[in-house]
Amino acid sequence: MHILVTGGAGFIGSTLVDTLLMRGHSVDIIDNLSTGSFQNLHDAERHGSSFHFEEIDVCDPAIDVFIKRRRPEVVFHLAAQASVAASLDDPVHDAEINILGSLRVLQATSTHGVRKIVFAASGGTLYGDPPRSALPINETLPHAPTSPYGISKMIILSYLRTYQMVRGLDFTALALANVYGPRQDPHGEAGVVAIFASNLARARRSMIFGDGEQTRDFVYVDDVADAFVRAIEFGSGRVLNIGTGVQTSVNTLYRMLAQAVGSNDEAIHVPPRTGEVLASALDPSEAHVAIGWQPSISVAEGAIRVLAAQSASTNGPWDTIDCTAPNVITGANSPGIVPSNSARPLIRNKEGSDKRYSF
Numbered sequence: 001m002h003i004l005v006t007g008g009a010g011f012i013g014s015t016l017v018d019t020l021l022m023r024g025h026s027v028d029i030i031d032n033l034s035t036g037s038f039q040n041l042h043d044a045e046r047h048g049s050s051f052h053f054e055e056i057d058v059c060d061p062a063i064d065v066f067i068k069r070r071r072p073e074v075v076f077h078l079a080a081q082a083s084v085a086a087s088l089d090d091p092v093h094d095a096e097i098n099i100l101g102s103l104r105v106l107q108a109t110s111t112h113g114v115r116k117i118v119f120a121a122s123g124g125t126l127y128g129d130p131p132r133s134a135l136p137i138n139e140t141l142p143h144a145p146t147s148p149y150g151i152s153k154m155i156i157l158s159y160l161r162t163y164q165m166v167r168g169l170d171f172t173a174l175a176l177a178n179v180y181g182p183r184q185d186p187h188g189e190a191g192v193v194a195i196f197a198s199n200l201a202r203a204r205r206s207m208i209f210g211d212g213e214q215t216r217d218f219v220y221v222d223d224v225a226d227a228f229v230r231a232i233e234f235g236s237g238r239v240l241n242i243g244t245g246v247q248t249s250v251n252t253l254y255r256m257l258a259q260a261v262g263s264n265d266e267a268i269h270v271p272p273r274t275g276e277v278l279a280s281a282l283d284p285s286e287a288h289v290a291i292g293w294q295p296s297i298s299v300a301e302g303a304i305r306v307l308a309a310q311s312a313s314t315n316g317p318w319d320t321i322d323c324t325a326p327n328v329i330t331g332a333n334s335p336g337i338v339p340s341n342s343a344r345p346l347i348r349n350k351e352g353s354d355k356r357y358s359f
Contacts, residue, residue: 001232004028004072004114006058006105007079009036011183012120012176012221014044016076019225021047028070031079032057040183058101067108074232075109077102078120080153087149088275098152106156106163116170118231119160123175123241123282124216125150136217136245136281139175147275157239164237172235172291174227177243177282181221181302182309192250193218193303196257197310205265210272212251217243217281220302223295230291243282244295257303 003020007013008029013036020027021044029041033055044051052070056062058079067075080098081087087094102119109117127137128144145151160171184191186198199206219242227242254267287293297305 001074002026002028002070002072003074003076003232004030004067004070005076005078006030007036007077007120008053009033009038009040010078011036011040011181011185012179012224013076013078014040014183015181015221016078016225016228017041017044017051019222019229021050023229026050027052028066028072029053030056030058030063030066035082035185058105059097061104063104064108064111067114068112071113073115075105075114075117076120076228077105077117079105080120081149084125084147084149084275085273087147087152091148094148094152098149099155102156103159106159106169110163110167110169114169116172116232116236117160118228119156119171119173121157121173121175121239122150122153123177123243124277124280126154126175127280129277129279132215132279135215135247135279136243136283137241138283139239139241139286146277161237170236172231172237173239174224174231174242174287175239175282176224177217177219177241177280179221179224180218180306182306184221184306186310192216193253193257193306194310196254197303197306200257200261200263200265200307201310203263203265206254206267208250208254208267208269209276210269212254212267212269213249214272214276215247215249215279215281216253217246218248218253218299218302219243219295220297220299220305223293223297227287227291227293230293234291235287238286238290240287240290240293241282241284242287242293243284244299245281245283245285246299247279247281248299253299253303256300257307260304260307 003025005013005017008017009031017027017029056066081094125145125147126143127141128146130137143154145154157173160173163169164171180193184194186194196206224242
Protein backbone atom coordinates (compact mmCIF):
# COMPACT_ATOMS: atom_id res chain seq x y z
CA MET A 1 0.00 0.00 0.00
CA HIS A 2 1.19 3.55 -0.76
CA ILE A 3 1.16 5.64 2.44
CA LEU A 4 2.09 9.21 3.41
CA VAL A 5 3.35 10.13 6.88
CA THR A 6 3.40 13.84 7.78
CA GLY A 7 5.92 14.63 10.49
CA GLY A 8 7.68 11.41 9.52
CA ALA A 9 11.13 12.54 10.67
CA GLY A 10 10.02 12.91 14.29
CA PHE A 11 10.57 10.20 16.83
CA ILE A 12 7.01 8.83 16.61
CA GLY A 13 6.75 9.41 12.87
CA SER A 14 10.07 7.78 12.02
CA THR A 15 9.25 4.74 14.19
CA LEU A 16 5.94 4.45 12.32
CA VAL A 17 7.78 4.78 8.98
CA ASP A 18 10.14 1.93 9.94
CA THR A 19 7.19 -0.24 10.97
CA LEU A 20 5.31 0.42 7.73
CA LEU A 21 8.35 -0.32 5.57
CA MET A 22 9.08 -3.54 7.46
CA ARG A 23 5.50 -4.62 6.74
CA GLY A 24 5.94 -4.11 3.02
CA HIS A 25 4.29 -0.74 2.44
CA SER A 26 5.60 2.05 0.21
CA VAL A 27 6.04 5.18 2.33
CA ASP A 28 6.27 8.89 1.52
CA ILE A 29 7.43 11.23 4.28
CA ILE A 30 7.06 14.99 4.53
CA ASP A 31 8.59 16.99 7.37
CA ASN A 32 9.89 20.54 7.72
CA LEU A 33 12.68 19.25 10.03
CA SER A 34 11.96 21.96 12.61
CA THR A 35 11.89 19.36 15.38
CA GLY A 36 12.36 16.13 13.44
CA SER A 37 15.70 14.94 12.10
CA PHE A 38 16.64 13.21 8.87
CA GLN A 39 18.98 11.11 11.00
CA ASN A 40 15.86 9.35 12.31
CA LEU A 41 15.23 8.06 8.78
CA HIS A 42 18.59 6.37 8.19
CA ASP A 43 17.07 2.90 8.65
CA ALA A 44 14.20 3.81 6.32
CA GLU A 45 16.61 4.90 3.58
CA ARG A 46 17.81 1.32 3.24
CA HIS A 47 14.45 0.39 1.74
CA GLY A 48 15.35 2.14 -1.53
CA SER A 49 12.48 3.03 -3.82
CA SER A 50 9.87 2.15 -1.17
CA PHE A 51 11.01 5.25 0.74
CA HIS A 52 10.51 8.84 -0.45
CA PHE A 53 11.20 12.00 1.57
CA GLU A 54 10.53 15.67 0.81
CA GLU A 55 11.09 18.64 3.10
CA ILE A 56 7.66 20.31 3.12
CA ASP A 57 5.83 22.26 5.81
CA VAL A 58 2.16 21.34 6.28
CA CYS A 59 1.37 25.06 6.22
CA ASP A 60 2.83 25.32 2.71
CA PRO A 61 0.36 25.13 -0.22
CA ALA A 62 2.92 22.79 -1.82
CA ILE A 63 1.41 19.98 0.23
CA ASP A 64 -1.57 19.94 -2.14
CA VAL A 65 0.74 19.55 -5.13
CA PHE A 66 2.67 16.81 -3.37
CA ILE A 67 -0.41 14.74 -2.51
CA LYS A 68 -1.84 15.23 -6.01
CA ARG A 69 1.44 14.01 -7.53
CA ARG A 70 2.14 11.10 -5.17
CA ARG A 71 -1.46 9.85 -4.70
CA PRO A 72 -1.19 7.99 -1.38
CA GLU A 73 -4.03 5.70 -0.37
CA VAL A 74 -3.73 6.42 3.37
CA VAL A 75 -2.29 9.45 5.18
CA PHE A 76 -0.96 9.42 8.73
CA HIS A 77 -1.04 13.00 9.99
CA LEU A 78 1.48 13.42 12.80
CA ALA A 79 3.03 16.81 11.93
CA ALA A 80 2.27 19.30 14.68
CA GLN A 81 3.45 22.00 17.03
CA ALA A 82 3.59 19.67 20.04
CA SER A 83 4.52 21.88 22.99
CA VAL A 84 1.86 22.86 25.52
CA ALA A 85 4.13 25.61 26.87
CA ALA A 86 4.75 27.02 23.39
CA SER A 87 1.01 27.03 22.68
CA LEU A 88 0.43 29.09 25.83
CA ASP A 89 3.17 31.54 24.83
CA ASP A 90 2.00 31.89 21.23
CA PRO A 91 -1.46 30.42 20.59
CA VAL A 92 -1.62 32.03 17.14
CA HIS A 93 1.47 30.13 15.99
CA ASP A 94 0.05 26.94 17.47
CA ALA A 95 -3.21 27.43 15.56
CA GLU A 96 -1.40 28.22 12.31
CA ILE A 97 0.30 24.83 12.40
CA ASN A 98 -2.13 22.58 14.22
CA ILE A 99 -5.37 23.96 12.81
CA LEU A 100 -4.59 25.65 9.47
CA GLY A 101 -1.80 23.23 8.60
CA SER A 102 -4.03 20.27 9.41
CA LEU A 103 -6.80 21.77 7.30
CA ARG A 104 -4.44 21.94 4.34
CA VAL A 105 -3.74 18.23 4.82
CA LEU A 106 -7.45 17.42 5.09
CA GLN A 107 -8.34 19.48 2.05
CA ALA A 108 -5.62 17.91 -0.08
CA THR A 109 -6.43 14.36 1.02
CA SER A 110 -10.13 14.76 0.37
CA THR A 111 -9.51 16.36 -3.03
CA HIS A 112 -6.99 13.88 -4.41
CA GLY A 113 -8.51 10.50 -3.70
CA VAL A 114 -7.00 9.52 -0.35
CA ARG A 115 -9.09 6.76 1.20
CA LYS A 116 -8.36 7.38 4.88
CA ILE A 117 -6.52 9.70 7.24
CA VAL A 118 -5.23 8.54 10.64
CA PHE A 119 -4.74 11.49 12.98
CA ALA A 120 -2.47 11.80 16.00
CA ALA A 121 -4.71 13.38 18.65
CA SER A 122 -3.56 14.20 22.17
CA GLY A 123 -5.02 12.03 24.89
CA GLY A 124 -2.85 13.78 27.45
CA THR A 125 -4.56 17.15 26.85
CA LEU A 126 -7.90 16.30 25.22
CA TYR A 127 -9.73 15.51 28.45
CA GLY A 128 -8.37 18.40 30.50
CA ASP A 129 -7.53 17.75 34.15
CA PRO A 130 -10.12 15.25 35.41
CA PRO A 131 -10.25 14.09 39.04
CA ARG A 132 -8.01 11.13 39.83
CA SER A 133 -11.13 9.14 40.66
CA ALA A 134 -12.08 9.28 36.95
CA LEU A 135 -8.84 7.62 35.85
CA PRO A 136 -8.16 5.80 33.66
CA ILE A 137 -10.23 7.94 31.30
CA ASN A 138 -12.39 6.34 28.64
CA GLU A 139 -13.62 7.96 25.44
CA THR A 140 -17.01 8.93 26.91
CA LEU A 141 -15.46 11.66 29.07
CA PRO A 142 -16.24 15.14 27.62
CA HIS A 143 -13.39 16.92 25.89
CA ALA A 144 -12.18 19.82 28.04
CA PRO A 145 -8.62 20.83 27.04
CA THR A 146 -6.96 23.54 29.14
CA SER A 147 -4.27 24.66 26.67
CA PRO A 148 -4.30 26.07 23.13
CA TYR A 149 -2.46 22.94 22.01
CA GLY A 150 -5.21 20.70 23.38
CA ILE A 151 -7.88 22.97 21.89
CA SER A 152 -6.29 22.85 18.43
CA LYS A 153 -6.16 19.05 18.52
CA MET A 154 -9.82 18.92 19.63
CA ILE A 155 -10.90 21.24 16.81
CA ILE A 156 -9.37 18.93 14.20
CA LEU A 157 -11.50 16.08 15.52
CA SER A 158 -14.57 18.10 14.57
CA TYR A 159 -13.13 18.79 11.13
CA LEU A 160 -12.41 15.09 10.64
CA ARG A 161 -16.04 14.24 11.35
CA THR A 162 -17.17 16.96 8.95
CA TYR A 163 -14.88 15.79 6.14
CA GLN A 164 -16.09 12.23 6.64
CA MET A 165 -19.74 13.32 6.47
CA VAL A 166 -19.44 15.85 3.63
CA ARG A 167 -16.59 14.46 1.52
CA GLY A 168 -16.51 10.79 2.42
CA LEU A 169 -12.96 10.90 3.81
CA ASP A 170 -12.63 8.06 6.31
CA PHE A 171 -10.64 8.69 9.51
CA THR A 172 -9.47 7.25 12.77
CA ALA A 173 -8.07 9.52 15.48
CA LEU A 174 -5.71 8.05 18.05
CA ALA A 175 -5.68 9.98 21.34
CA LEU A 176 -2.12 9.31 22.43
CA ALA A 177 -0.96 9.20 26.03
CA ASN A 178 2.61 10.30 26.85
CA VAL A 179 4.62 8.60 24.14
CA TYR A 180 8.29 7.87 24.84
CA GLY A 181 11.10 5.85 23.35
CA PRO A 182 14.41 6.00 21.49
CA ARG A 183 14.87 9.01 19.16
CA GLN A 184 12.82 11.25 21.44
CA ASP A 185 14.46 14.65 21.77
CA PRO A 186 15.81 15.00 25.33
CA HIS A 187 15.54 18.76 24.88
CA GLY A 188 11.83 18.61 24.09
CA GLU A 189 9.16 19.84 26.49
CA ALA A 190 7.18 16.60 26.55
CA GLY A 191 10.01 14.07 26.60
CA VAL A 192 10.51 13.57 30.34
CA VAL A 193 11.75 9.98 29.95
CA ALA A 194 14.31 11.09 27.36
CA ILE A 195 15.31 14.10 29.49
CA PHE A 196 15.94 12.01 32.60
CA ALA A 197 17.80 9.31 30.64
CA SER A 198 19.96 11.90 28.88
CA ASN A 199 20.87 13.62 32.14
CA LEU A 200 21.70 10.32 33.85
CA ALA A 201 23.87 9.25 30.91
CA ARG A 202 25.81 12.52 31.29
CA ALA A 203 25.85 12.49 35.12
CA ARG A 204 23.78 15.69 35.21
CA ARG A 205 21.07 16.63 37.69
CA SER A 206 17.45 16.56 36.50
CA MET A 207 14.69 19.05 37.22
CA ILE A 208 11.17 18.09 38.24
CA PHE A 209 8.40 20.67 38.03
CA GLY A 210 6.30 20.92 41.18
CA ASP A 211 6.26 18.17 43.77
CA GLY A 212 6.67 15.42 41.17
CA GLU A 213 3.51 13.61 42.19
CA GLN A 214 1.78 14.52 38.92
CA THR A 215 1.10 11.31 37.00
CA ARG A 216 1.33 10.36 33.37
CA ASP A 217 0.42 7.36 31.26
CA PHE A 218 3.68 6.47 29.51
CA VAL A 219 3.19 4.41 26.34
CA TYR A 220 6.12 3.05 24.37
CA VAL A 221 6.62 4.29 20.82
CA ASP A 222 6.71 0.81 19.23
CA ASP A 223 3.28 0.08 20.71
CA VAL A 224 2.02 3.40 19.34
CA ALA A 225 3.35 2.63 15.85
CA ASP A 226 1.53 -0.71 15.99
CA ALA A 227 -1.73 1.10 16.86
CA PHE A 228 -1.33 3.41 13.86
CA VAL A 229 -0.79 0.50 11.50
CA ARG A 230 -3.84 -1.33 12.84
CA ALA A 231 -5.92 1.80 12.17
CA ILE A 232 -5.31 1.52 8.43
CA GLU A 233 -8.19 -0.93 8.10
CA PHE A 234 -10.11 -0.58 11.37
CA GLY A 235 -11.60 2.02 13.70
CA SER A 236 -13.54 3.98 11.08
CA GLY A 237 -14.86 7.29 12.43
CA ARG A 238 -13.56 6.59 15.94
CA VAL A 239 -11.49 8.51 18.47
CA LEU A 240 -9.54 5.86 20.39
CA ASN A 241 -7.35 6.13 23.47
CA ILE A 242 -3.82 4.77 23.02
CA GLY A 243 -2.33 4.34 26.46
CA THR A 244 -1.67 1.73 29.11
CA GLY A 245 -4.25 2.75 31.71
CA VAL A 246 -1.43 2.91 34.26
CA GLN A 247 -0.45 6.08 36.14
CA THR A 248 3.23 6.66 36.88
CA SER A 249 4.31 9.70 38.88
CA VAL A 250 7.24 11.76 37.66
CA ASN A 251 9.01 11.02 40.96
CA THR A 252 8.56 7.28 40.47
CA LEU A 253 9.82 7.50 36.90
CA TYR A 254 12.96 9.34 37.97
CA ARG A 255 13.68 6.91 40.80
CA MET A 256 13.17 3.98 38.42
CA LEU A 257 15.71 5.34 35.93
CA ALA A 258 18.21 6.44 38.59
CA GLN A 259 18.06 3.03 40.27
CA ALA A 260 18.65 1.30 36.94
CA VAL A 261 21.98 3.08 36.47
CA GLY A 262 23.01 3.07 40.11
CA SER A 263 22.70 6.83 40.57
CA ASN A 264 22.03 8.35 43.99
CA ASP A 265 21.51 11.88 42.64
CA GLU A 266 18.27 13.48 43.70
CA ALA A 267 16.26 15.52 41.21
CA ILE A 268 15.92 19.28 41.72
CA HIS A 269 12.34 20.44 42.26
CA VAL A 270 11.32 23.74 40.67
CA PRO A 271 7.97 25.60 40.60
CA PRO A 272 5.16 23.88 38.65
CA ARG A 273 4.35 24.93 35.09
CA THR A 274 1.19 26.79 34.14
CA GLY A 275 -1.45 24.65 32.46
CA GLU A 276 0.11 21.32 33.36
CA VAL A 277 -2.32 18.44 33.84
CA LEU A 278 -1.91 16.91 37.31
CA ALA A 279 -3.02 13.36 36.58
CA SER A 280 -3.48 11.40 33.38
CA ALA A 281 -4.15 7.81 32.35
CA LEU A 282 -6.09 6.53 29.35
CA ASP A 283 -8.24 3.41 29.28
CA PRO A 284 -7.26 1.50 26.10
CA SER A 285 -10.19 -0.95 26.20
CA GLU A 286 -11.98 0.52 23.18
CA ALA A 287 -8.82 0.38 21.08
CA HIS A 288 -8.64 -3.34 21.81
CA VAL A 289 -12.23 -3.79 20.59
CA ALA A 290 -12.02 -1.45 17.58
CA ILE A 291 -8.54 -2.15 16.17
CA GLY A 292 -7.33 -5.16 18.15
CA TRP A 293 -4.63 -3.18 19.96
CA GLN A 294 -3.11 -3.60 23.41
CA PRO A 295 0.11 -2.19 24.86
CA SER A 296 2.84 -4.79 25.28
CA ILE A 297 5.77 -2.87 26.78
CA SER A 298 5.68 -1.65 30.37
CA VAL A 299 7.27 1.63 31.42
CA ALA A 300 9.95 -0.34 33.29
CA GLU A 301 11.01 -2.26 30.19
CA GLY A 302 10.65 0.75 27.89
CA ALA A 303 12.68 3.00 30.19
CA ILE A 304 15.56 0.52 30.08
CA ARG A 305 15.49 0.65 26.28
CA VAL A 306 15.66 4.45 26.37
CA LEU A 307 18.61 4.32 28.77
CA ALA A 308 20.37 1.95 26.38
CA ALA A 309 19.77 4.28 23.44
CA GLN A 310 20.96 7.33 25.37
CA SER A 311 24.08 5.55 26.56
CA ALA A 312 24.89 4.43 23.03
CA SER A 313 24.47 7.95 21.64
CA THR A 314 26.60 9.63 24.32
CA ASN A 315 29.26 6.98 24.94
CA GLY A 316 27.66 6.65 28.35
CA PRO A 317 28.67 4.42 31.24
CA TRP A 318 26.86 1.26 30.06
CA ASP A 319 28.11 -0.83 27.16
CA THR A 320 24.89 -2.75 26.52
CA ILE A 321 21.43 -3.18 27.86
CA ASP A 322 19.94 -6.48 26.81
CA CYS A 323 16.16 -6.54 27.03
CA THR A 324 15.93 -10.15 25.86
CA ALA A 325 17.88 -11.74 28.71
CA PRO A 326 15.88 -14.16 30.90
CA ASN A 327 13.34 -12.72 33.34
CA VAL A 328 12.88 -9.19 31.95
CA ILE A 329 10.39 -7.00 33.73
CA THR A 330 7.41 -6.59 31.45
CA GLY A 331 4.70 -5.08 33.55
CA ALA A 332 2.64 -8.25 33.52
CA ASN A 333 0.92 -7.16 36.71
CA SER A 334 -0.01 -3.77 35.27
CA PRO A 335 -3.58 -3.40 33.96
CA GLY A 336 -3.76 -3.54 30.18
CA ILE A 337 -0.13 -4.57 29.61
CA VAL A 338 0.47 -7.73 27.63
CA PRO A 339 4.05 -8.93 28.29
CA SER A 340 6.23 -8.74 25.18
CA ASN A 341 8.61 -11.46 26.39
CA SER A 342 9.90 -12.98 29.59
CA ALA A 343 13.29 -11.32 29.97
CA ARG A 344 14.73 -8.98 32.56
CA PRO A 345 16.83 -5.97 31.47
CA LEU A 346 20.54 -6.65 31.70
CA ILE A 347 22.78 -3.61 32.19
CA ARG A 348 26.43 -4.25 31.55
CA ASN A 349 28.76 -1.49 32.73
CA LYS A 350 32.14 -0.70 31.25
CA GLU A 351 33.98 -2.48 34.02
CA GLY A 352 32.46 -5.67 32.65
CA SER A 353 30.13 -6.56 35.51
CA ASP A 354 26.46 -7.28 34.96
CA LYS A 355 23.51 -5.97 36.92
CA ARG A 356 19.89 -7.00 36.69
CA TYR A 357 17.25 -4.65 38.04
CA SER A 358 13.62 -5.07 38.94
CA PHE A 359 11.25 -2.18 39.64
